[in-house]
Amino acid sequence: MARMHSRKRGKAGSKKPLTKPKPVWVRYGAKETELLVAKVAKEGKTPSQIGVVLRDSYGVPSVKKVAGRSVTAIMKEKGALPQLPEDLMALIKKSVKLRKHIEEKKQDMTAKRGFGLTESKIRRLAKYYKREHVLPQDWSYDPEKVKLIIG
Secondary structure, three states: OOOOOOOOOOOOOOOOOOOOOOOOOOOOOHHHHHHHHHHHHHOOOOHHHHHHHHHHHHOOOOHHHHHOOOHHHHHHHHOOOOOOOHHHHHHHHHHHHHHHHHHHOOOOHHHHHHHHHHHHHHHHHHHHHHHOOOOOOOOOOOHHHHHHHHO
């Protein structure tokens, strides 16, 4: 499949194994894993950070294989899911950094192009999340408001 902005094909990425069963060496069951997710989520970690903590500290290779549900589904049930999805928040932070960089260095055309591509991705992702009812329909991306929120 071609890349979105470069029109190049690139090499195929690695694939996850097709096996679905829970590894036999995992010490935690489904309920215990859900409790661990809730515990780490209370510390203010994002879903991907929770997965890394569970992998490194507790030896849980994949929350979905052990608990049967994803980290975000568990966080949603417990009411610990952040207001904005993690990928959208990362793009917004990147946009704020690029905007600040462009204000300081107005001649950096590569950064301006990257900024435009990032803004485009934010708009597309927001449209998707509105369609899937993850974001409210009246949510809009305003760079000036976001700059104040993120800092």
